[in-house]
Amino acid sequence: MMRTKLISELKPRREITPSITGAKMMTGNVAAAWAARLAEVDYIPAYPITPQTEIVETLSQWIALGEMNAKLTFLDSEHSMLTAAGTSSLAGARVFTATSSQGLLYGFEMLYNIAGWRAPIVLVNVSRAVAAPITLEPDHNDFLSTRDTGFILLQTETCQEVLDLILLAYRVSEDHRVLLPSIVNLDGFHLSFTREPVKLPDVEEVRSFLARYNPPYPFRAGKPSAKGVAVLRPPLYSFYKYQMHLSSLNAIKVFKEACDDFEAYFARRYDVVEKYMVDDAEYVFVMMGSFTSIGKKAVKMMREEGLSVGLLKLRMVRPFPTQDIRRALEGKKAVAVIDQNISPGLGGTLFAEVSSTLYNVEKKPKVILPVIGAIGGKTLSVDEFRYIVELMMKYEQRGEPEPILLFREDELREVESLLKLGVGE
Amino acid sequence: MLIYTRFHGRGGQGVKTASRILGNAAHFEGYYTQDFPIYGAERRGAPVVAFTRISDESLPVPERGYIFNPNLIILADESLLNDPIVNPLAGLQRNGTLFINTGKPVDKIFTGRDDVRIVGEDLIGLSLKYVGKTILSTGLGAVAAKLTGLIRWVSLEEGVKEELLEIGIRGEMLEKNILLAKACFERIYPASLPMPKLAEPKKIVKINWMPPNLTIPEIRNVGNTRVRKTGNWRIFKPILNLEKCTKCGICIIYCPEGVITMTSSGPEIDYENCKGCLICFNECPVKAFNYIREVEAA
Numbered sequence: 074m075m076r077t078k079l080i081s082e083l084k085p086r087r088e089i090t091p092s093i094t095g096a097k098m099m100t101g102n103v104a105a106a107w108a109a110r111l112a113e114v115d116y117i118p119a120y121p122i123t124p125q126t127e128i129v130e131t132l133s134q135w136i137a138l139g140e141m142n143a144k145l146t147f148l149d150s151e152h153s154m155l156t157a158a159g160t161s162s163l164a165g166a167r168v169f170t171a172t173s174s175q176g177l178l179y180g181f182e183m184l185y186n187i188a189g190w191r192a193p194i195v196l197v198n199v200s201r202a203v204a205a206p207i208t209l210e211p212d213h214n215d216f217l218s219t220r221d222t223g224f225i226l227l228q229t230e231t232c233q234e235v236l237d238l239i240l241l242a243y244r245v246s247e248d249h250r251v252l253l254p255s256i257v258n259l260d261g262f263h264l265s266f267t268r269e270p271v272k273l274p275d276v277e278e279v280r281s282f283l284a285r286y287n288p289p290y291p292f293r294a295g296k297p298s299a300k301g302v303a304v305l306r307p308p309l310y311s312f313y314k315y316q317m318h319l320s321s322l323n324a325i326k327v328f329k330e331a332c333d334d335f336e337a338y339f340a341r342r343y344d345v346v347e348k349y350m351v352d353d354a355e356y357v358f359v360m361m362g363s364f365t366s367i368g369k370k371a372v373k374m375m376r377e378e379g380l381s382v383g384l385l386k387l388r389m390v391r392p393f394p395t396q397d398i399r400r401a402l403e404g405k406k407a408v409a410v411i412d413q414n415i416s417p418g419l420g421g422t423l424f425a426e427v428s429s430t431l432y433n434v435e436k437k438p439k440v441i442l443p444v445i446g447a448i449g450g451k452t453l454s455v456d457e458f459r460y461i462v463e464l465m466m467k468y469e470q471r472g473e474p475e476p477i478l479l480f481r482e483d484e485l486r487e488v489e490s491l492l493k494l495g496v497g498e
Numbered sequence: 499m500l501i502y503t504r505f506h507g508r509g510g511q512g513v514k515t516a517s518r519i520l521g522n523a524a525h526f527e528g529y530y531t532q533d534f535p536i537y538g539a540e541r542r543g544a545p546v547v548a549f550t551r552i553s554d555e556s557l558p559v560p561e562r563g564y565i566f567n568p569n570l571i572i573l574a575d576e577s578l579l580n581d582p583i584v585n586p587l588a589g590l591q592r593n594g595t596l597f598i599n600t601g602k603p604v605d606k607i608f609t610g611r612d613d614v615r616i617v618g619e620d621l622i623g624l625s626l627k628y629v630g631k632t633i634l635s636t637g638l639g640a641v642a643a644k645l646t647g648l649i650r651w652v653s654l655e656e657g658v659k660e661e662l663l664e665i666g667i668r669g670e671m672l673e674k675n676i677l678l679a680k681a682c683f684e685r686i687y688p689a690s691l692p693m694p695k696l697a698e699p700k701k702i703v704k705i706n707w708m709p710p711n712l713t714i715p716e717i718r719n720v721g722n723t724r725v726r727k728t729g730n731w732r733i734f735k736p737i738l739n740l741e742k743c744t745k746c747g748i749c750i751i752y753c754p755e756g757v758i759t760m761t762s763s764g765p766e767i768d769y770e771n772c773k774g775c776l777i778c779f780n781e782c783p784v785k786a787f788n789y790i791r792e793v794e795a796a
Contacts, residue, residue: 093525093528093529093530093531096525098518098521098522098525098531098533100534205715206715209538230560231560262534262536263534263562263563266534266535267532267533267534267562268518268521268531268532268533268534269531269532269560270525270530270531363562364562364563366560366561366562367561367562367563369560370561452563452564453563454566454697454700455696456699456700456702457702459699460702478704478705479702480702480703480704480705481700481701481702481703482700482701482702482703483700485703485705492712494719495716495717495718495719496711496712496716496717496718496719
């Protein structure tokens with residue numbers, strides 16, 4: 074008779090698991106604060122919002138205790154906070170700030186300005202779905218709303234990645250081939266309040282990896298300059314905007330160089346995308362953010378059952394890593410793009426972007442499946458990934474798939490009972 | 499993954515801290531560990547859930563999200579057992595362990611589960627004895643650590659210290675908490691926990707367009723708290739002495755929840771929804787209200 078293996082039968086532990094040697098348990102928020110501290114930022118304009126607040130609280134505490142030397146100011150709104158961030162960056166300061174969801178949208182106008190000023194701040198966004206209806210739980214609509222602002226956009230899966238990508242973001246943003254601000258995104262709750270082992274890099278090594286910011290033309294007393302000027306001759310606007318686009322494209326090369334350097338210093342390897350069992354896979358999921366962990370687990374389980382599946386994680390969203398995505402996905406039987414966002418009337422944002430990237434590829438996948446799931450904090454389980462594989466196999470034969478919402482029968486039953494309660498019909 | 503722990507309690511009971519104490523202890527023991535809480539808009543007394551995942555894989559695939567299939571459940575507050583929305587025992591695996599913080603013998607508590615091991619301990623009593631205060635987090639974390647069967651006292655002691663120092667508890671209070679943790683750790687006996695299994699697969703369904711009477715996010719149904727009795731996390735229960743009451747109606751006007759109504763015999767309190775704020779007690783001009791302790795585990 075088969076017996077369940079019992080935990081007590083496992084050998085007692087004698088040595089530490091290598092992956093956690095020297096690591097400290099910390100939340101994604103605290104990891105973000107550590108990154109700002111290790112980057113030795115000069116200025117932190119702040120405004121609280123759940124689930125981001127722990128970041129500025131932590132920084133504020135360190136500054137109050139004298140453990141960190143930076144100026145932190147609480148502003149009256151996210152709009153003022155971002156204005157302060159951009160302008161102080163133009164004066165030559167290294168600036169860190171953080172917000173979330175409604176706060177990001179409240180300051181939205183300034184995002185275009187900061188990018189247009191070519192002020193290389195790093196802004197952490199802790200993803201939270203946008204009202205209405207209001208929630209505290211995450212999806213990527215807030216983050217993706219910034220895709221046309223000119224910011225470099227980076228997505229994280231683990232608390233370690235939060236810390237590391239913020240350091241990489243400063244390297245890339247402040248590089249004179251780029252000079253554009255960055256947003257590093259982490260999912261609310263699933264990273265912001267989740268503790269995992271995080272290895273803290275040595276401050277001297279960070280200093281060496283990330284040199285002081287060298288602003289090209291900072292504001293200086295006695296040397297007046299005008300920034301963010303009016304361009305009343307229309308060709309000027311096109312020219313400046315296109316230069317922003319070209320500078321953004323440079324960020325792919327600069328990021329890859331920085332990743333090589335990062336690995337030499339800290340022994341962790343990053344790239345603009347991450348391929349998880351993709352190379353020999355026939356069916357590939359494309360997604361980003363913390364729920365990639367759930368996707369990887371599903372891939373691992375399905376692989377053990379002999380299914381040829383893989384997962385492509387997008388780490389960089391702007392600039393869009395077109396070549397890396399093409400090379401990873403060409404020749405695949407089918408690809409499913411899992412969007413944790415919804416553009417009502419279209420479907421998912423990433424689907425449109427990944428599809429257009431693949432359209433002109435000679436050996437493009439036979440089908441690209443648009444899937445919308447895990448918005449507003451709704452979770453994903455292995456069941457959903459199995460269902461997506463079934464659909465990929467079905468549509469690979471023929472068909473023009475419409476956006477598919479991942480919704481489980483038990484979730485629908487819960488919604489029905491709550492609707493009954495709320496509207497009494 | 500080896501251990502999927504789910505903690506249930508109420509805001510203010512230290513459930514998040516307990517999940518972090520267990521997380522620290524498992525981390526110090528050398529396991530790959532993850533802990534996190536889930537709560538809505540922060541509010542004392544509202545149901546809170548926290549999780550600790552413990553793995554012995556050297557290069558683990560991290561997992562995320564709500565734990566639906568725990569093999570260990572730590573219940574800080576017995577009154578949550580019957581909350582249909584919290585449903586604290588949902589998904590607890592066969593032969594898994596349920597810990598209940600209770601002053602009663604566990605065989606006197608109806609859980610509806612005879613396929614799991616149930617362990618009880620009066621953590622309030624122990625906390626009063628060792629700390630002189632009702633602190634649940636340390637006891638819950640210590641009990642959970644012992645029930646995993648993986649954690650030695652040295653790792654738990656470090657785990658308690660690190661977490662309590664981080665939230666500003668030091669000196670004599672820290673020492674007392676460590677004594678409490680030790681007492682809890684020694685009183686509990688671990689049993690084998692089953693290896694975690696996946697939950698039954700669920701069907702994916704199609705969502706169709708529905709008319710606006712159902713699909714605009716609004717609540718039009720008065721008394722929509724039929725399922726969640728918002729009074730169930732009350733700590734103090736106001737009691738009206740009708741003999742003293744002059745039926746002036748001031749309590750009805752001041753009650754922020756609107757749960758006091760005038761009847762022919764005088765004001766009547768809807769205890770299913772009264773949150774125990776005691777504004778009625780404070781405002782009554784003839785001091786006709788009194789109050790008693792409600793949730794023992796608070």
